[in-house]
Amino acid sequence: MASGIRDKVAILGMGCSKFGERWDTGTEGLLAEAFDEALADAGIERSQIEAAWFGSCMDNVNVGNSAIPASTALRLDGIPVSRMENMCATGTEALRGAAYAVASGAVDIALAIGAEKLKDTGYGGLPAPYKGTLNDLWLPLGSAPAGFAQLAAGYRSRYGTSKQDLKRAIAHISWKSHQNGVNSPKAHFRKAVEMQAILDAPMIAEPLGIFDCSGVSDGSACAIVTTPEIARALGKKDLVTIKAIQLSISSGVESTTSGWDGSYVRNTRKAAARAYQEAGITNPREQLSLTEVHDCFSITELVTMEDLSLSQDGRAVHDILDGFYDREGGGVPCQIDGGLKCFGHPIAASGLRMAYENYLQLLGRAGKRQLPSPSLGLTHNLGGVPYLGIAAISILGLL
Amino acid sequence: MSEYGITGFGAYIPRLRLERTAIAAAHAWMAPSLRGLARGKRAFCSWDEDSITMAVEAARDCVAPQQRATIGNLTFVSTTFPYADLQNSLIVAGALGLPATTSTADLGGSQRAGIAALAAALRAQQGQALVVAADRPRAKPASVQEMAYGAGAAAFTLSSGTPIAKLLGSHVATAPFIDHFRASGEPYDYVWEERWIRDEGYAKLIPPVVKAALLEAKTPIAEIDTLILASPLKGAAATLAKQLGFTGRLAESLDDGCGYAGVAHPLLMLAATLQTTRPGQRILLVGFGQGAEAIVLQTTEAIADHAPNRGVPVALAEAVPTTDYLRMASFYNEIDLDWGMRGEKTGKAALTTQYREASQLGAFVAGKCQACGTVQFPQLAYCVNPGCAAPAAQFDDFPLTEVPAKVLTFTADWLSYHPAPPLYVGFVQFDAGARLLMEIVDVGAEGLDVGTPLRIVFRIKEPDKIRGYNRYFWKATPIAARPAGEKN
Numbered sequence: 001m002a003s004g005i006r007d008k009v010a011i012l013g014m015g016c017s018k019f020g021e022r023w024d025t026g027t028e029g030l031l032a033e034a035f036d037e038a039l040a041d042a043g044i045e046r047s048q049i050e051a052a053w054f055g056s057c058m059d060n061v062n063v064g065n066s067a068i069p070a071s072t073a074l075r076l077d078g079i080p081v082s083r084m085e086n087m088c089a090t091g092t093e094a095l096r097g098a099a100y101a102v103a104s105g106a107v108d109i110a111l112a113i114g115a116e117k118l119k120d121t122g123y124g125g126l127p128a129p130y131k132g133t134l135n136d137l138w139l140p141l142g143s144a145p146a147g148f149a150q151l152a153a154g155y156r157s158r159y160g161t162s163k164q165d166l167k168r169a170i171a172h173i174s175w176k177s178h179q180n181g182v183n184s185p186k187a188h189f190r191k192a193v194e195m196q197a198i199l200d201a202p203m204i205a206e207p208l209g210i211f212d213c214s215g216v217s218d219g220s221a222c223a224i225v226t227t228p229e230i231a232r233a234l235g236k237k238d239l240v241t242i243k244a245i246q247l248s249i250s251s252g253v254e255s256t257t258s259g260w261d262g263s264y265v266r267n268t269r270k271a272a273a274r275a276y277q278e279a280g281i282t283n284p285r286e287q288l289s290l291t292e293v294h295d296c297f298s299i300t301e302l303v304t305m306e307d308l309s310l311s312q313d314g315r316a317v318h319d320i321l322d323g324f325y326d327r328e329g330g331g332v333p334c335q336i337d338g339g340l341k342c343f344g345h346p347i348a349a350s351g352l353r354m355a356y357e358n359y360l361q362l363l364g365r366a367g368k369r370q371l372p373s374p375s376l377g378l379t380h381n382l383g384g385v386p387y388l389g390i391a392a393i394s395i396l397g398l399l
Numbered sequence: 400m401s402e403y404g405i406t407g408f409g410a411y412i413p414r415l416r417l418e419r420t421a422i423a424a425a426h427a428w429m430a431p432s433l434r435g436l437a438r439g440k441r442a443f444c445s446w447d448e449d450s451i452t453m454a455v456e457a458a459r460d461c462v463a464p465q466q467r468a469t470i471g472n473l474t475f476v477s478t479t480f481p482y483a484d485l486q487n488s489l490i491v492a493g494a495l496g497l498p499a500t501t502s503t504a505d506l507g508g509s510q511r512a513g514i515a516a517l518a519a520a521l522r523a524q525q526g527q528a529l530v531v532a533a534d535r536p537r538a539k540p541a542s543v544q545e546m547a548y549g550a551g552a553a554a555f556t557l558s559s560g561t562p563i564a565k566l567l568g569s570h571v572a573t574a575p576f577i578d579h580f581r582a583s584g585e586p587y588d589y590v591w592e593e594r595w596i597r598d599e600g601y602a603k604l605i606p607p608v609v610k611a612a613l614l615e616a617k618t619p620i621a622e623i624d625t626l627i628l629a630s631p632l633k634g635a636a637a638t639l640a641k642q643l644g645f646t647g648r649l650a651e652s653l654d655d656g657c658g659y660a661g662v663a664h665p666l667l668m669l670a671a672t673l674q675t676t677r678p679g680q681r682i683l684l685v686g687f688g689q690g691a692e693a694i695v696l697q698t699t700e701a702i703a704d705h706a707p708n709r710g711v712p713v714a715l716a717e718a719v720p721t722t723d724y725l726r727m728a729s730f731y732n733e734i735d736l737d738w739g740m741r742g743e744k745t746g747k748a749a750l751t752t753q754y755r756e757a758s759q760l761g762a763f764v765a766g767k768c769q770a771c772g773t774v775q776f777p778q779l780a781y782c783v784n785p786g787c788a789a790p791a792a793q794f795d796d797f798p799l800t801e802v803p804a805k806v807l808t809f810t811a812d813w814l815s816y817h818p819a820p821p822l823y824v825g826f827v828q829f830d831a832g833a834r835l836l837m838e839i840v841d842v843g844a845e846g847l848d849v850g851t852p853l854r855i856v857f858r859i860k861e862p863d864k865i866r867g868y869n870r871y872f873w874k875a876t877p878i879a880a881r882p883a884g885e886k887n
C-alpha cells in the first residue's frame with residue numbers, strides 16, 4: 001500500500017506576481033516576478049534548482065508550447081524543465097510534479113511555476129480551447145459560464161432549492177470574496193461590492209450574473225520545494241509541508257451515461273476522498289483551517305463546499321447564508337484572499353496562487369488577512385467543465 | 400406482376416419563418432412597391448441548414464430507418480448544392496445510414512429537375528429508389544424573388560409492390576426558353592420580364608406537353624382531380640387551369656409558410672397533396688424550366704393505409720416565426736455583421752478523422768455494449784461504464800436519431816461566438832440511457848426547460864468559411880406542440 005507524500009516534501013519558498021491586467025509586462029516578466037520572490041524566500045541560488053515544472057495552459061495567447069519559454073525566461077540552464085498543461089489544474093499539477101520528484105529522491109530541490117497571459121487576446125473572457133480533431137466534429141462547446149451554470153439547474157432540481165434562495169447564496173459567495181479581496185495587495189479587484197449590485201448584475205449565463213464570474217487576469221505563482229530535512233539544513237524553522245496532492249479526471253461517466261444528476265462534481269469528491277486519506281484528515285469541517293477553492297463561478301464554490309464534505313449534501317446554501325465560510329463566521333473561511341473572484345484566473349497560475357495564500361497563512365505572514373493560528377489549508381481547482389473535467393486538490397500544513 | 404410506383408413521401412420546411420411585411424418594411428425606402436407582395440410568411444434556412452440538411456430531414460420523414468437497407472439508388476435534386484465536386488447525395492446517404500451499395504447521384508441545372516427526376520424514376524422502374532429534392536434559392540435583397548422564394552425539401556420512395564400512387568402517363572418537351580439563369584458560383588438568379596415569361600413561356604410551352612401527357616395517361620382533363628404547378632409567379636397555376644379548361648382542385652401553393660422552394664417545390668406540393676388524397680384520384684403534376692414536363696399520377700387503395708408521417712402539415716405547423724429581416728439577411732450572407740474577435744476561428748475539419756469516424760458520426764450511431772448494455776456516444780476504444788470497460792469490438796450499433804430524447808440541463812450562452820445567438824447548449828438525455836452534450840436549435844419564444852421533449856435533426860456543425868467546407872452533425876430541436884388532430 002502506497003504511503004502517499006504526506007510530510008515528505010516541504011515548501012522552501014513561494015512567490016506570486018501581482019495579478020491583473022498586466023499591460024506592462026509579458027509572461028516572461030510575470031514569471032520573473034514570482035520567481036524572484038520565491039528564490040529570496042527560499043534563500044537559495046537559481047543554480048541550486050535541479051528540476052522544474054512549468055505550467056501554461058493557453059498555447060495561442062501565452063508563450064507557446066514546451067518548457068523552453070520558461071527555461072529561457074528564468075535562465076534555468078541545462079536542467080530538466082517539464083511543461084505541464086491540465087487546464088485549470090495546471091498550477092497544482094506543476095506542484096505535484098515537483099513534489100513527486102523530491103519525494104522520490106530524484107532531486108533535492110525542485111521548482112513549480114505557472115503563468116498565464118490572458119490579456120493579450122484583444123477581447124474579454126477566455127479564448128475557446130482547441131477540442132481535438134474528433135471532438136471538433138461533434139462536441140458543441142459553450143463558454144465556461146455556460147458549462148458551470150448547468151450546475152445550478154441540477155442542484156435546484158435535486159434539492160428543491162428555490163431560484164431565489166440559490167441566487168442569494170451564490171450572491172453571498174461573491175459578496176464575501178469581494179470583502180476579503182480588499183486586503184489582498186496582489187489581487188486584481190480590491191473593492192467591496194454591495195449585495196444588491198451583485199443580485200442586480202447583468203446575466204451572463206442564467207443564473208450567473210457578471211459578479212458570479214471570476215475575472216480574467218494575467219499572473220504567475222511559484223513554489224520551490226525540497227525535503228523537510230534539507231529545509232531545516234537551509235535554516236528554515238517553521239516548516240510548511242505538503243500533506244496531500246490528489247487529482248481526479250473524468251472518464252466520460254457523467255457526460256455519457258445517465259447516473260450524474262448535475263448537482264455535484266464527481267471528480268472533486270473522488271479527489272477529496274483520496275486527499276483526506278493521504279493527509280490523515282477524517283473530519284474536514286473541523287480539521288481544515290481554511291480553503292482556497294475554484295470559484296471560477298459562484299455556483300462552483302457552492303457545490304464544492306458539499307463535494308469537499310465541508311457542508312452536508314443539500315446544506316451548502318444554509319451554511320453559506322449563515323456565514324460559515326466568511327472570514328469572521330466561526331467556520332472554515334473560504335477565499336480569505338478573495339479567490340479567483342478577486343485575483344482573476346490566469347489559468348496555470350491559479351493553483352499555485354492558492355497554495356501561496358495557504359503558505360502565507362500557515363506561516364503567519366498574511367498581513368491584514370491573517371487568520372488566528374491556522375494549521376491546515378486546502379486548495380481546489382476544477383478544470384474543464386463539471387461533467388467532463390479535472391479536479392485537483394492540495395493540502396498544506398505545518399509540520 | 401406487382402405494380403411500380405410511389406410508396407412513400409416526406410417533407411421538410413425550415414422552421415424559421417419571416418413575415419413578408421418585415422421584408423417589405425426593410426426595403427420600403429427604395430422599393431415601396433414590395434408592400435403589394437407582403438402577404439404571409441416565407442421559410443428561410445437557419446445558418447446551419449442547407450440543401451443537404453433539408454434533404455436528410457425530408458428523407459427521414461419519408462422512410463423509416465429499418466426500411467433503408469433495401470434502397471438501391473438515391474437521387475438528390477437541387478440547384479443549391481453546397482458542393483460542386485463532392486457528391487452531395489453521398490452526404491445525404493451517410494446521414495440516412497444507407498448501405499454503401501446504394502447508387503447515389505446528384506441532379507440539378509433546371510427548375511424542372513425535381514419533376515424530371517421523379518418522372519425518370521417512375522419510368523425506369525428500377526428497384527427501390529429514393530428521390531429527394533431540396534432547394535434554398537437565394538434572392539437579391541429587395542428583389543421580387545426575395546418575397547416569393549422560400550426553402551424546403553421533399554422525398555419520395557419508389558418501388559414495386561403496393562404503391563400509393565402510380566404513373567399513368569408523362570411527357571416532356573424542351574425549349575431554349577431562358578426566363579432566368581444563374582451562372583455557376585453566382586449567388587442570384589438573373590430574371591427576364593415576367594410578362595414575357597407568362598405569355599410566351601408558360602402559356603405556349605406548357606399546354607401541349609400537358610395534352611400529350613394526358614393522352615398517354617388516357618385521362619381527359621375533366622378526370623384530373625388535382626393540378627399541381629409550382630411557380631414563383633403568382634397566379635400561374637390558375638391561369639394554366641383556365642387555359643386547360645380545368646375546373647378541379649388547384650394544389651395548395653404553400654406560398655404562406657414556405658414560399659417557392661426551387662426544384663423541391665413541385666414535389667413539396669405533391670407531398671402535401673398526397674397527404675390528403677383519397678384512393679383512385681388523379682393528379683396532374685406540371686413542371687416548367689427550359690421547356691415543360693408533365694406527369695399524371697393515380698392514387699391507389701394503399702394510400703388509405705399509408706402510415707402517417709410528419710409531412711407538409713407538421714412541417715408548416717412547427718414554425719418559429721420572426722420579424723427580424725436582418726436575421727435572414729445574415730444567415731444568407733447578404734450582410735456581414737461584426738461578430739467580434741471570437742468569430743475569427745477558422746473551423747478547419749480533419750478529413751482523415753472524419754473518414755475514420757464516418758460510421759458513428761454520419762448517422763449518429765452510438766454503441767451498445769454487449770457486456771453491460773450501456774449505450775454510449777461517442778464510441779471510443781472501451782466501454783464508458785467504469786465497472787465494464789469492455790473493448791469497442793463488443794459494441795452493437797445503436798443509432799440515436801429516432802430515439803426519444805429530452806433536455807436534462809441547458810443554458811443560453813451569450814458569450815460564445817454563435818451565428819444565431821444565444822447558443823443553446825445542454826445535455827440531451829435519450830430514453831435508451833445515452834446522454835451527450837448537444838446544441839439545441841430553433842428554440843422558439845417558449846424557450847427550453849428541463850424535460851422539454853426534443854427531436855434530433857441533421858445540421859451544419861460548423862462551416863469553414865475560409866475553405867468552404869461544412870462539417871455536418873446532429874443537433875436537437877424542441878418538439879413543437881402539435882396542432883389538434885395531428886398524428887405522430
